[in-house]
Amino acid sequence: MTEHLPVLVIIIPLVLALIAPVAGRLNRIYSWAIALLATLFSFVGSVLLLYQVMYSGAISYWMGGWEPPWGIEYVIDYFSGFVLVIVSFLAVAVTIFARKSVADEIDEKKIPAFYGVYLLFIVGLMGMIVTGDIFNLYVFLEISSLTGYALVAMGKRRKAPLAGFRYLVIGTVGATFILLGIGYLYIATGTLNMADLGARLPGLFNSKLVITAFAFFAIGFSIKIALFPLHTWLPDAYTYAPSAVSALMASTGTKVGAYSFIRIIFTVFGVQVFLNQWVSVPYFFLIIASVAMLVGSILAIAQTNIKKMLAYSSVSQIGYIILGVALMNPIGLQGGLLHIFNHALMKCALFMSVGCIAYKTGITNIADLKGLGFKKPYSMVAFTAGALSMIGIPLTVGFVSKWYLAMGSLENGMWYLIPVIVISSVLMLVYFWRVIDNIFFKAGDAVKMPATPASMLIPTVVVAALCLVFGTLAFIPVNITGKAVLLLLG
Amino acid sequence: MMEFILAKYNYWIYVIIMMIGFYAVIAKSNLIKKIIGLSIFQTSVFLLFISIGKVDGGTVPIYQGTEAVYINPLPHVLILTAIVVGVSVTAVAFALVVNIYREYGTIEENAILEMIKHDD
Numbered sequence: 051m052t053e054h055l056p057v058l059v060i061i062i063p064l065v066l067a068l069i070a071p072v073a074g075r076l077n078r079i080y081s082w083a084i085a086l087l088a089t090l091f092s093f094v095g096s097v098l099l100l101y102q103v104m105y106s107g108a109i110s111y112w113m114g115g116w117e118p119p120w121g122i123e124y125v126i127d128y129f130s131g132f133v134l135v136i137v138s139f140l141a142v143a144v145t146i147f148a149r150k151s152v153a154d155e156i157d158e159k160k161i162p163a164f165y166g167v168y169l170l171f172i173v174g175l176m177g178m179i180v181t182g183d184i185f186n187l188y189v190f191l192e193i194s195s196l197t198g199y200a201l202v203a204m205g206k207r208r209k210a211p212l213a214g215f216r217y218l219v220i221g222t223v224g225a226t227f228i229l230l231g232i233g234y235l236y237i238a239t240g241t242l243n244m245a246d247l248g249a250r251l252p253g254l255f256n257s258k259l260v261i262t263a264f265a266f267f268a269i270g271f272s273i274k275i276a277l278f279p280l281h282t283w284l285p286d287a288y289t290y291a292p293s294a295v296s297a298l299m300a301s302t303g304t305k306v307g308a309y310s311f312i313r314i315i316f317t318v319f320g321v322q323v324f325l326n327q328w329v330s331v332p333y334f335f336l337i338i339a340s341v342a343m344l345v346g347s348i349l350a351i352a353q354t355n356i357k358k359m360l361a362y363s364s365v366s367q368i369g370y371i372i373l374g375v376a377l378m379n380p381i382g383l384q385g386g387l388l389h390i391f392n393h394a395l396m397k398c399a400l401f402m403s404v405g406c407i408a409y410k411t412g413i414t415n416i417a418d419l420k421g422l423g424f425k426k427p428y429s430m431v432a433f434t435a436g437a438l439s440m441i442g443i444p445l446t447v448g449f450v451s452k453w454y455l456a457m458g459s460l461e462n463g464m465w466y467l468i469p470v471i472v473i474s475s476v477l478m479l480v481y482f483w484r485v486i487d488n489i490f491f492k493a494g495d496a497v498k499m500p501a502t503p504a505s506m507l508i509p510t511v512v513v514a515a516l517c518l519v520f521g522t523l524a525f526i527p528v529n530i531t532g533k534a535v536l537l538l539l540g
Numbered sequence: 541m542m543e544f545i546l547a548k549y550n551y552w553i554y555v556i557i558m559m560i561g562f563y564a565v566i567a568k569s570n571l572i573k574k575i576i577g578l579s580i581f582q583t584s585v586f587l588l589f590i591s592i593g594k595v596d597g598g599t600v601p602i603y604q605g606t607e608a609v610y611i612n613p614l615p616h617v618l619i620l621t622a623i624v625v626g627v628s629v630t631a632v633a634f635a636l637v638v639n640i641y642r643e644y645g646t647i648e649e650n651a652i653l654e655m656i657k658h659d660d
Contacts, residue, residue, distance in 0.1 A: 211639035
């Protein structure tokens, strides 16, 4: 049983994703219960896998017993194990949150199908994390993307199907570019296994074919992770999706895309080529990332809809992750990896607390939040904790990753990146302060708010509390990402 | 020059088809036409993958008792998966367009944008 765990954490939710809509026909609650069961199983399995990696080293699982590079390989190491635990944990938290939230926001008849698609989305993400085969990566990427389009379109608002459609068009173009990149690498090397590609590519880096392949990957993944200026699908998608979907997609969707991009950059192409031959590529990404950090924050200030504000804030956070990657040094990369973890927690807490407000009221305008601090204290405190982490106050998770990013910039002698990080954080302070000011310091009208169900409140508060816990006990993620960095940089 | 083009004509065709699809995705306002463009765009990649599996003088990769040159079947198998993905994308896209039509009564993007200009 345990030796098959790497594949079981994918297969069990996949099978349950097919059962959930059918069981939901008997009773709506069954489909939710099955979704919870599947995510819980994946979470426990992921923790066991990470534990196994810590004590006995990386796991290579051969699908069907076929030896790589011929067969499909699943790889669990410090990096994939770590991201797997984050994603499966947040999936559990959002699933608990989803029961009441989804019942409120989605047509009752659609709920069983919703949980089926929802589970498939998680399966796609988890598959992208564990796979060591580049074509398999594409298949899982498409599973998570296709279900993502459908999930966005399930929103109650009028614009939801249009937002989903636009996401589909842009996302499919991006995925096709990734497929082309895979094809070009296959032409150049004749293999699809990531580790094998990593061994065969050095020496081919002058080939136009390999350069074009990297360009396709760069554009494709930039679309998938919504890196500025290819972020246009993201704000509408996050704004009009149901609250639970926004929380899950914002916290895991783009992070897993960034994870795969990092895998492609460091495992397939390897860090040496970027340091020695394609030296302009990291510079290019540093510029793009800096612009994303600033423009995302500025656009967030201009928003009146709180979900849209958080969506634009995601655009700037992706900039932070790519900044860490493009620094190409151990400390900067560690900052980027830490930011994947931190941003997942923060955005999940923020979107879930916004979902708590929207429950039964549909409030999404910042102006309507006046005086809510005393009517909905718990969710608003959770929101504040998430907001403080985003800004990067010491003792929150946001501080840790920004510290590492700043140190990484210094290590490269790029001191001019530090003002960019600081200015972007100050801009975050501006837009979050506007919300917090409305929540706690402005008197609202005496309208009574419906009570937030405990099943929504508890996951929100727990995830928000983790922002503070891992900000204080920062050594846990720092240790694990430190080992992941060693692995990626060889 | 001409020989260079003719020797690799299937790759040229792949690029041309891809650009036709891409143009439709970007330039067409009708959502169904956008989906058609998207399908053409994806299909061009199938042509690339099938082309790279070709081996000169190769035959079907089934062992027939004698040594022979076989074509590479792997890209073909990959593209079977990609075709399934393409079909699913089209299906989801049509479903979304049906929803959009029910919501707005039109599938012309310009008209829809005009309608939602005053929404938030």
